[in-house]
Amino acid sequence: MRGTPTGRQLRLGMELRKMRERAGLSSTQAAQLLGIKQNQVSNIEAGRHGVSPERLRTIACHYDCPDKELVEALTTLTPDRKRGWWEDYRDILSAGLLDLAELEHYGTALRTAHTAGIPGLLQTMDHAREVFHQVVPELPPPEIEHRASFRIKRQGVIFRRRAPVPYQAIIHEAALRMRFGGRDVAKQQLKHLLKMGEHPNITILVIPFEAGGFPGAGQPVYYVHGPVPQLDTVQLDQAHGIVLLDAEAQLDKYRRILDRLTALSLIELESRALIHSIIQTI
Incomplete structure (x- = not known):
């Protein structure tokens, strides 16, 4: 038991x-x-x-x-004898964060869309620290460090040598222009995005201001593909914590939202050009 x-x-x-x-x-x-x-x-x-x-x-x-x-x-969901790295944080961070890392580890593909922030798997350590400094109520310094290190360690799923997971990130131009941590941190974060986009399994698309309205009410959406569509999962960030959705209607809804956001985005080359142009203005 x-x-x-x-x-x-x-x-x-x-x-x-x-x-x-x-x-x-x-x-x-x-x-x-x-x-x-x-x-x-x-x-x-x-x-x-x-x-x-x-x-x-x-x-x-x-x-x-x-x-x-x-x-x-x-x-594939039956007990794995290997202990996941996230278990090192079992008594430190919330169960929801550990479940997210486990979900990513076993996912077959990842898709995310952000309109007011940089996706966690694409953040630098300095940017991640600044994000956690903004949490309400205020987090103590050790908690900020634990959360930031955990976020960076999660990024291993898109860098692992054997079968790095395909990862698509859709980011609104508004998120790219926010200066979390000030000018230097923001500039390094955007340069990091360009570097990450060079990996063959990582696709970064930008929704420009000119695209106008978009579906989803601006809420970050994270879609984790399972071994079959029935085992897909959607993760949403709420003020009270992480929410995981897996009902068929919910999965279909967020697949369609992500497809529409992809259609509104610039193609990969144009997205890189826009990120580069924003770097020049910082």
Whole structure:
């Protein structure tokens, strides 16, 4: 039995619950089919009890799940014996931040859109520190350092030697012109964006002021692709913390928002030219 389940463990349990419900089975009926107690089914679905890939396939068989691709994708959510680097921050930062790092680590592609800030995976350490200095209520210096170092360490997912994850960032021109930390920090941050955009797996697109209105009400959107579309996740930043969405209608909505924002953006070469021109004005 686990303590507090991670976001990944909760997602697996939720998907197994949905699979059971699609089969028209109660938790009691499922327990009878699987030869276990009803509370064990509940614990599995709550992410408190792990299942092996073999056990998961057995459950899917008993639930008459016809989607073999989904079942195999779900096996990738089963417990990993390797301890993720984010676990070093378990007693230091919020569970939501750790869940985000875990989500990114296992994601197959990442898409994000920001209209009033630089995406976290593209920030310099100085810029990240300044962002956390603006948090309300004010954070103590050690907390700022922990959050900034954690944010920079998350960037490893787009730099790892083996299979760096494809990453697309859409940034509004307004965000590029904000001078977090003053002139020098802002200038170095924009130069860093140009350098990051040179990596083949990283695409940086800019929405210019001339594009006019845009969907999404200016809220940062972070879309993490899973091994199959059903396991995609949207992450939103709220004043009270991180929110993860995975309902089919929500995923479809934010996919369409990101597609529309992409259409409003300058192409990659033009985006780089605009960033360079803004650097010249600082």
